[in-house]
Structure formats: structure tokens, C-alpha cells
Amino acid sequence: MNSELKYIWIKEFRVLKNIGFNFNHLGKHKFEYTKEVLNLLPPFSNKLDFGDKISSITAIAGQNASGKSSLCETIIEAVATLTNGSLGYNYNFNGIVVFGDHIFINEKIKVGNLKSLMKNGYQIVEFKESPFESMRADIRAEFEKIGFIYYSNLFDKRAENKANNLFNISSYNLLKADKYYSQYYLDEAQSLRSGISPYNDKKSESEIHEYEESFRFINYYLSDVTNMHIAAPFSFFILPTYFGNNRKLDFRQIEVDFEDKNYLENLAEEILSPIGYKYVNSQDYAKIINLTKATIANICFNIYKLNLICQVFVKIKTLGDKAEIYNFIFFDKLPDTIFEDKDLITALLSDFWKICKQGSFETEFSPDRYANILYPEAYDWRFYLVCWFRIKNTETNRRVIASLIQNENKLFHNNQNISGRICDYFMSPNPSSGESSYYSLFSRLYKILSSPQDDRNLHLSYIVFIDEGEVGFHPAWKKKYLTWLINFFNNQFHQYKIQLILTTHSPYLLSDLPPENCILMQRNQSGHPNQVAESDVKSFGANIHELLATSFFLEDGLIGDFAKVTIQKVINFLNDWRIQKNLISERDKEFVKYVISIVSDEIVKFKLLEMYSEIFQNDTLIEEEILKLQIRIETLKNNGL
Numbered sequence: 192m193n194s195e196l197k198y199i200w201i202k203e204f205r206v207l208k209n210i211g212f213n214f215n216h217l218g219k220h221k222f223e224y225t226k227e228v229l230n231l232l233p234p235f236s237n238k239l240d241f242g243d244k245i246s247s248i249t250a251i252a253g254q255n256a257s258g259k260s261s262l263c264e265t266i267i268e269a270v271a272t273l274t275n276g277s278l279g280y281n282y283n284f285n286g287i288v289v290f291g292d293h294i295f296i297n298e299k300i301k302v303g304n305l306k307s308l309m310k311n312g313y314q315i316v317e318f319k320e321s322p323f324e325s326m327r328a329d330i331r332a333e334f335e336k337i338g339f340i341y342y343s344n345l346f347d348k349r350a351e352n353k354a355n356n357l358f359n360i361s362s363y364n365l366l367k368a369d370k371y372y373s374q375y376y377l378d379e380a381q382s383l384r385s386g387i388s389p390y391n392d393k394k395s396e397s398e399i400h401e402y403e404e405s406f407r408f409i410n411y412y413l414s415d416v417t418n419m420h421i422a423a424p425f426s427f428f429i430l431p432t433y434f435g436n437n438r439k440l441d442f443r444q445i446e447v448d449f450e451d452k453n454y455l456e457n458l459a460e461e462i463l464s465p466i467g468y469k470y471v472n473s474q475d476y477a478k479i480i481n482l483t484k485a486t487i488a489n490i491c492f493n494i495y496k497l498n499l500i501c502q503v504f505v506k507i508k509t510l511g512d513k514a515e516i517y518n519f520i521f522f523d524k525l526p527d528t529i530f531e532d533k534d535l536i537t538a539l540l541s542d543f544w545k546i547c548k549q550g551s552f553e554t555e556f557s558p559d560r561y562a563n564i565l566y567p568e569a570y571d572w573r574f575y576l577v578c579w580f581r582i583k584n585t586e587t588n589r590r591v592i593a594s595l596i597q598n599e600n601k602l603f604h605n606n607q608n609i610s611g612r613i614c615d616y617f618m619s620p621n622p623s624s625g626e627s628s629y630y631s632l633f634s635r636l637y638k639i640l641s642s643p644q645d646d647r648n649l650h651l652s653y654i655v656f657i658d659e660g661e662v663g664f665h666p667a668w669k670k671k672y673l674t675w676l677i678n679f680f681n682n683q684f685h686q687y688k689i690q691l692i693l694t695t696h697s698p699y700l701l702s703d704l705p706p707e708n709c710i711l712m713q714r715n716q717s718g719h720p721n722q723v724a725e726s727d728v729k730s731f732g733a734n735i736h737e738l739l740a741t742s743f744f745l746e747d748g749l750i751g752d753f754a755k756v757t758i759q760k761v762i763n764f765l766n767d768w769r770i771q772k773n774l775i776s777e778r779d780k781e782f783v784k785y786v787i788s789i790v791s792d793e794i795v796k797f798k799l800l801e802m803y804s805e806i807f808q809n810d811t812l813i814e815e816e817i818l819k820l821q822i823r824i825e826t827l828k829n830n831g832l
Contacts (some may be wrong), residue, residue, distance in 0.1 A: 198222040198289040204265040242681035253712030258720035271339035279355030295322035338650035360635040369403040392436035409616040411634035424618035435570030440501040476559035488547040542595040548582040628663030639684040652688035660722035
């Protein structure tokens with residue numbers, strides 16, 4: 192089955208009314224609904240090659256408030272509704288959708304040429320509320336194999352799409368979702384509402400999102416270091432969690448007697464005892480403590496072994512043999528009865544010990560820095576001294592960290608939604624805002640496309656909506672944005688067919704696509720959105736200044752408004768002085784000279800100089816500017832330009 196979304200006609204959704212859109216596709220027709228007829232038009236030519244895994248690309252651009260985001264939203268609400276045999280939708284769709292060789296028509300919409308459409312190989316499906324509501328089971332099963340992904344890095348409430356068959360990886364949605372899938376406890380207010388014990392270490396929504404986002408960054412970075420397009424981090428921070436801040440390791444939730452729970456807490460105390468006491472009196476706060484790296488590394492390693500024990504006990508809801516637990520933690524003897532997959536545990540321990548040996552720990556410290564200043568709310572401050580260390584970014588270390596992450600995923604049965612792990616990871620130095628935008632886009636997509644799927648819900652293709660994915664990019668990166676996307680989606684880490692739908696404010700993206708791959712939207716004189724005819728679109732290889740003027744409808748010039756107003760002020764001065772020279776003040780004259788000297792557009796500068804020279808014939812400003820231009824000409828000649 193051809194799984195592409197080809198056309199949508201919308202009766203009314205937000206600002207969109209009685210308007211249809213063709214999305215670039217490989218099918219045999221384009222479509223146009225007018226006067227109660229769904230016309231079949233000649234197909235897209237599609238001569239450009241975007242790679243074997245990308246079926247088509249459509250970019251949506253135009254004025255603000257012209258309906259770009261509303262278009263994405265209505266598509267998702269209309270068709271990202273079917274998964275795993277269930278249908279779920281949030282609103283009734285009133286319109287037409289052409290999806291593969293099926294044409295879905297709301298029963299309220301009249302289409303007078305149904306027979307002609309069927310003769311051309313299309314299957315007609317009428318619906319009351321949602322396109323997939325009444326399809327045969329076998330046909331629905333085919334559409335279930337098409338997944339949807341929505342990305343936006345903007346904190347926009349409109350990004351809170353909750354369609355049934357949608358991976359919503361927008362920043363707004365992940366800020367909400369990460370707290371449910373993360374291993375961390377919520378902040379105190381959230382904890383009290385949800386009944387979580389208030390003495391655990393807690394994090395706010397934004398902190399949890401930061402930790403989850405950083406893990407996605409690291410996971411993606413390690414997947415294909417050679418194809419990263421940004422500077423490599425110098426090192427990584429490793430943060431193993433523990434039962435006090437990782438709710439998935441908290442053995443205190445197991446319904447066993449106090450003695451058994453107390454036994455595990457006593458084990459933690461014995462592991463951490465070389466550091467000092469959990470509760471520090473005021474006299475010892477400033478005391479300097481020195482430990483060897485080997486001591487701290489061994490403490491960290493033993494905490495990790497306790498974490499593995501807790502993970503099993505929380506999962507099976509019971510505690511194991513105490514002697515086996517003790518011998519495992521302090522004497523490295525693998526238990527006979529506790530772990531199901533001993534090879535996996537052995538691999539995890541081997542990886543983590545290698546990391547500990549390579550790590551840089553703080554060996555000289557005072558308790559007040561941790562117990563009173565850095566982590567005043569911590570369940571046990573000593574943990575934060577031990578389980579926060581740095582490891583250099585080398586090929587060997589990357590390989591070990593990647594293996595540890597992979598094995599922790601296996602231990603927690605990780606999937607596209609759930610983030611189960613013992614360790615957290617941060618890059619050092621922290622990525623810049625532009626680098627964070629890059630990592631956010633590609634790491635979230637990588638998380639979805641590289642994760643194992645539910646056996647009952649196997650997708651073969653994805654329709655991917657990326658809403659202004661280039662936000663935060665330097666212009667040099669915006670030029671490469673489409674190439675990066677094409678290379679990413681054609682990578683070998685996934686097997687899916689991809690249809691890309693991109694909204695953008697970037698002229699660089701449009702200059703990479705022919706008109707048939709672009710939907711340009713603008714508001715008409717009455718304020719309603721409409722689409723620019725394809726024949727009027729000039730995009731591929733176009734100059735970005737021309738694109739800004741045409742595709743983004745900058746009808747009042749291409750310079751900033753402040754500069755425009757300032758230059759106009761100079762022009763007004765010069766026009767007034769032509770008539771009345773007595774109006775000239777020394778202050779205004781210096782202002783005019785300064786503005787003329789900093790104008791970069793040569794045509795505008797010469798026109799202003801010409802006006803200035805008419806008034807001040809003996810002024811040195813003109814000679815100064817001529818000298819600057821002569822120097823520039825000589826420089827260009829010397830550089831072979």
C-alpha cells in the first residue's frame with residue numbers, strides 16, 4: 192500500500208476555512224476540491240533524489256498567523272488516530288483526506304465524481320467523525336503500520352497534540368511527559384499530591400526534563416560520532432542514581448517487614464561509611480576530608496551493585512538472600528538466585544568498573560559543601576560526592592559508555608517511551624544554545640526510530656512533522672539543515688520509509704527545494720489564509736533576499752526597522768537642510784555624518800553622500816568615504832577578487 196499523505200481539504204479548523212493542500216508524494220495524481228468535485232490533476236514530477244528512505248519532502252512557509260501550525264495540527268488530529276486496533280481522536284474532522292489509494296470524505300461533504308475517482312483506482316471511505324472510524328479490519332491493519340512523529344523545540348501550548356498514533360517529541364509535551372517516564376521523584380509539591388514519600392531527593396519538572404534531554408543527547412552522540420556536525424565535548428559527567436532519588440530502585444516501596452528494608456539501608460550506610468556520617472554536626476561541617484581515588488571509585492562501584500540488587504527486588508516485589516546480597520556487594524560474588532541474566536549483570540559490572548577506573552573524582556572535600564550548600568534537600572549528601580564524576584571523551588571510553596547504556600536498556604526493557612536506567616550523563620562543556628537545538632532535534636528523532644517497537648504495533652513507515660526545526664541554528668547551519676535531515680533519515684540505524692513535512696521561516700530551506708515541494712501560505716486582504724499558486728513560487732537555488740521578499744512576504748524592505756527608521760531620519764534632515772540651512776545644528780550634523788559612515792548598503796550610502804555633498808560642499812566626509820572605498824578596492828584586487 193502507498194502510505195503517503197497526499198492531500199487534505201479542510202472545511203474549517205481554526206484559521207483554515209475551505210482550503211486544500213497537496214503534499215509532495217509519489218502518487219499518480221495531485222488533487223483539487225472545488226465546486227463539489229474532487230479533480231485529479233497531473234502528478235508531481237519528483238526528479239530530485241532525497242535517498243531511498245525518504246519518499247517525499249514538503250516544506251510549509253509563509254507569513255505569521257497564516258495557518259502553518261494549524262495545518263500540521265489538523266493533519267495530526269485527522270489521521271494520527273489509529274494504532275494497535277484502537278481508534279482515538281480529539282475532535283471531529285470535517286473535510287477530505289487522500290491517504291495512499293484511499294479517499295476519506297466526511298459524509299457532510301458532497302463529492303459529485305465518486306465513480307470517476309473509483310475508476311482511477313481510488314477507494315472511497317465515508318465517515319461521520321474521523322477517517323478511520325468504519326474501515327474494514329484488514330484495511331485498518333494496513334494503516335496501523337503508518338506512524339506519526341511531531342517535533343517542535345518551541346514551548347508552545349499548541350504543540351500539546353495527543354493523537355492516538357503520535358510520538359509527540361515537542362519540548363512542550365516532553366516537559367510534561369518526561370516526569371512520568373523518568374526515574375526521578377517530582378518536587379515536593381508534586382510528591383505530596385501523588386503520595387510519594389517526601390524524604391526522597393526530588394527534582395522539578397524542568398530539572399527532570401533537563402536530565403532526560405541530556406540522556407537523549409548522549410545516546411544520540413554515541414550512536415554515530417563520526418557523523419556529528421558540531422564540536423565534540425571534551426568529557427562526560429557520569430551520575431549514577433541510587434534508591435534515594437531513583438523511584439525505580441527504591442526498595443522501600445516493597446511490602447516487606449521493616450527488618451528487611453532496614454538491612455538494605457544498613458548496607459548503603461556500610462558502603463558510604465568511609466566518607467563520614469550521614470548526619471553531620473555543626474562542628475564537623477568545615478572539616479576537610481581526604482580520600483584516595485581508589486577508595487571513592489570502589490564506593491561508587493559498590494553503590495552501583497546495590498542499585499542492581501534494588502532494581503531486581505523492586506521488579507519482583509520481594510527481597511533475596513541476605514548473605515548472597517552481602518557477598519555480591521563487598522566480595523564481587525555473583526548471586527546464584529537473584530539475577531535472571533547473569534551475563535548481562537556481568538557485562539554491566541565490567542563496563543561500570545572500567546568507567547570508575549577512568550573517572551576523575553573529588554578526593555578532598557568538606558561536608559558543608561555537599562550537606563549544606565549543594566544538596567540541602569538530599570536524602571543522603573554523601574551519595575552526591577561519590578556519584579558525580581568526570582570521564583574523558585576518548586574512543587575507548589565512548590565505547591564503554593555506549594555498552595553500559597545499551598545493557599541498562601536491556602535490564603529495564605527500554606522502549607520508545609520509557610526511560611529506565613541507573614546512570615545519567617551530561618556533556619562537558621554544556622552544549623551552546625545552537626548545539627542544544629541540534630541535539631534536541633536529532634536525538635529525539637533517533638530515540639523514536641532506533642528503539643524496539645511493541646510487537647503488536649509494528650510501524651513500517653513514519654510521517655514526520657518538524658515544526659521550525661532550524662530554530663536556534665546559526666545561518667551557516669540553516670544552509671545545511673536539509674542536507675543534515677536527508678543524511679539522518681537515510682542512515683542505517685532504522686528501516687522505515689519517511690515522509691517529511693517541515694514548517695519553516697528559513698529561506699535557506701526553501702532554496703533547497705523546488706516549487707512542487709513547497710506550500711507557501713499568506714493572508715489575503717480579508718485576513719484569511721490562502722495558498723500561493725505553485726507557478727508563482729520561486730524557490731530552488733533562489734537568492735535568499737529574493738525569497739525573503741517573495742516567499743516570506745517582506746513587502747516593506749529587507750533591513751531592520753530600527754535601521755530603516757534611522758536612515759529615514761537622516762533623509763528627512765538632509766531634505767529640510769536643503770531648504771533651510773539655518774535649521775542645521777552641530778549635533779544633528781554629527782549624527783547624520785555618523786549614520787552615513789556606518790550604512791553598509793553601497794547604493795544607499797552613495798545616495799546619502801550625494802545629498803550631503805549638495806549641502807556641505809567643503810566637508811571632508813566625502814573624501815574620507817572615497818578613501819575607504821579605494822582601500823577596499825585595493826584589498827579585493829590583492830586577494831584576487
